[in-house]
Amino acid sequence: MTEAASHSREPTYLDYHARIPQRHASKQERNRPEASTQAQPSLNEVDAPEPVQNRQDDSAWHRQTHLEDESLESAPTPPSFRTRPSSSPPSPQRDPPSPVATQLYIVSHLVFFSIWGTLARLGMQWLTFYPGAPLVTPVLWANVGGSFVMGFLSEDRRLFREEWGLDNMNSHAREKALEQEQSDPAAAKKAHAKTKKTIPLYIGLATGFCGSFTSFSSFMRDVFLALSNNLPTPVNHPYATVPSFTSTIHRNGGYSFMALLAVIVYTVALSLAALNVGAHLALALDRFTPTLSFRLTRRFIDPLIVVLAWGCWFGAIFLSIWPPDRPSGPSSRGSWANEVWRGEVPFALVFAPIGCLLRYYASFKLNPIAASFPLGTFAVNMFGCAVEAMCYSIQHVPITSSAGALVGGGRVGCQVLQGVMDGFCGTTTTVSTWVTELQSLRRRHAYVYGMASVVAGLCLMVIIMGSVRWTVGFDTPACVTMRTSL
Template sequence: MDTPPEIKEKELVRESTQDHLHTGDTQTTQNDKNLNISDSMASSRTVSASPTPLRRMSTRGRMRSDVGSVLAHHSSVGDAASLASIDRPPSEEEKLPASKIYHPLSFPVIALLMPASIFGVLARLGLQSITTFDERSIFPLAWVQAGGCLIIGFALGMKEPFGRFYGPLYTAVTTGFCGSLTTFSGWQLDIFTSWINGTGAHRDWFRDAIDGVGKTVFTLAISLSAVSFGAHLSTLIVPVCPALPPPSRWMRYMLSALGVCVYAAAFPAYFRLPAAYRHEATAALLFSFPGTLTRYLLSIQLNPRLKLFPLGTLVANTFGTALLGTFQVLQSLPAGDTLSAHSCAILRGLADGYCGCLTTVSTFAAELDALDNRRAWLYVTISWLTSQILLAVILGPSIGAGHVARQATCTY
């Protein structure tokens, strides 16, 4: 039976409509694919244009610092274990094999802290000596803090290459050398000396306050900038740094033995060299390693226990500042009660050696850079206020009552 013309016309219209819809669906699917490809390309461009590994965003949306990104091997930089890792030798977080991981208290680690402490103290005393002169523009401790913070920032960025070569060398550079080169207690005593005009400068109380605030603000600014600059320099060196073969077993034994011998040589140097060198350097060398070891043990034991801020570094810095204030009182007794030259040299050695190595600005600045803003401000405020209060309690009554001089009266 023939189909009526009206029905044929309707069927042709229906088929053409379906063909048109099918073509439209195909084009829509193709467009969706193109959009997906474009989105993926844009995403890849966004990833490639993202900050370098040492400038990542933290989980709170804050731009993470260089040091914070270096420590971001853990789930969060705010993790207490991440902050404690500043002092520890490279571990599995740096993706090292088990054969290259050293326990924080192993003998190779402790042995290399000995010469590093010696060289750190010598560098600090040398820098202070050559930067102390009349009409200077920058106070001497600024050079000391800047140098140590620059080196520790660089070493933090090189932690993985250090670990692949020889892990204890990292702790020797950061905890040993940089921690002994910089001094938190010396910084705090310098600030307190400005408050009381301990140098006897011709100025009023307002200039005394300006001097103390300036040493506070500029030391923090210089130290934090130096840490970040050092970490930035490491990003330029790591890609081109050759992978050095690790030292052999006998070479590792030799390094440990040499480290012990270097520190042991400080004892004959104190007794055999002229007595004039004792208060200048040799007495400080005797107490350098004990100060570094005390700080290192406090860091290992206490830093992982508190997430808010590094408790071990806080205890080391404040305790060392209190000790330095006590030694300053003993060195500033009136003329009739002055100590012997030998006692004065030992006190000077305890101040420069033990207190100088027990307290540190380099690790302190690296920890500040790794903390988020709120905890960093809390950490620096507690550290600064506690130290100044301790010095006021120890030095204030003695100076106010006239029992001690504002400057050291020891004779060598």
């Protein structure tokens, strides 16, 4: 073969194979200058790693701990304590915390943080529903924010590092915990995760605040409204006569299906992403995050929360009875017909703790039944969706009474229904816990659980709200809500 023929021949498989970087080569060979130079032309998007590194979901070497492998409600007894050894002699062991006091603190934390979570969700909805908003389902950002905080709390190992306190452990248990942390960090992390889920302050932040900040029922309501072409959209362009953003023009059914998929996809995707970003932030701030003293939380914060929680709840009840914008109130707007406070905030705060307590105890009792399918979270989400659909339907249809046919039973009835939807349903259902469970379950179980939740929730909305929407239709509510005014 001549030299010209050798240069003009077709490249063979061996020629291409020689250009591929040898991944199994030794470290010295890969670090050689000529080897790295030869490998540079192949460094492109084709050589990117696979998105799923672990194809066998049940493989033993997978480092992730699955929800099916452990019971979230169980905690080591006595609680472990992981910290650096102290040079000072340990204090004598004290009596363990009273179970009755602990339950009172848990309930009080749930009441207190459910109120603040509801306020945060309502405020986020008002802030993110503005002219020209790129996403017109404002509860999305509340779900994202709650999932972000939940991710931080779940991954953090500093805030509650003292767990149930050094004084409640003997020297043998303390030394064993320290030895476990040094020899098996993964087991120590798992034990800490179990223990901190029994601490009242953590329960209040994770279950109370994050669970109330997010709302699965509002998410499903927006999915149905997107399907039925009733999703409110802020006015974005100038008009000679400003139209109502609660009325929509007719569109093809295919567009409604696309809108349904859009609300589901971006809500689930952004909530899962926020959960992971929150966990990443906890890891990044691990060395800077302070540790809450057990004595401080048990002796000062927990008793203070008891007073604040019940005081805030009774305060919300008093505000519902005597709203500031009543005819004789400090922010009076004239007659009772102009009163709007109760429908926007106070009624929601009255019903919020009830839904949060229901969700906590339902999950506590039902979730251990099936490790691969969190039955408690599923049950409260479906129950909240059903109540949300019923209240929304009643609020938007005329109800005959002695005063005539009033939409939603009149102004007060409309406000109570709005309070049940924003308060009770909003705190009974949760997205933050739902996405945390999706992230923790095995891949197959996560898809089954996630799809079952979305499909069942949407079916409830279609059966209850759809039977009203596609028969008598929806009317404008008799009270002022976020969906009737900017």
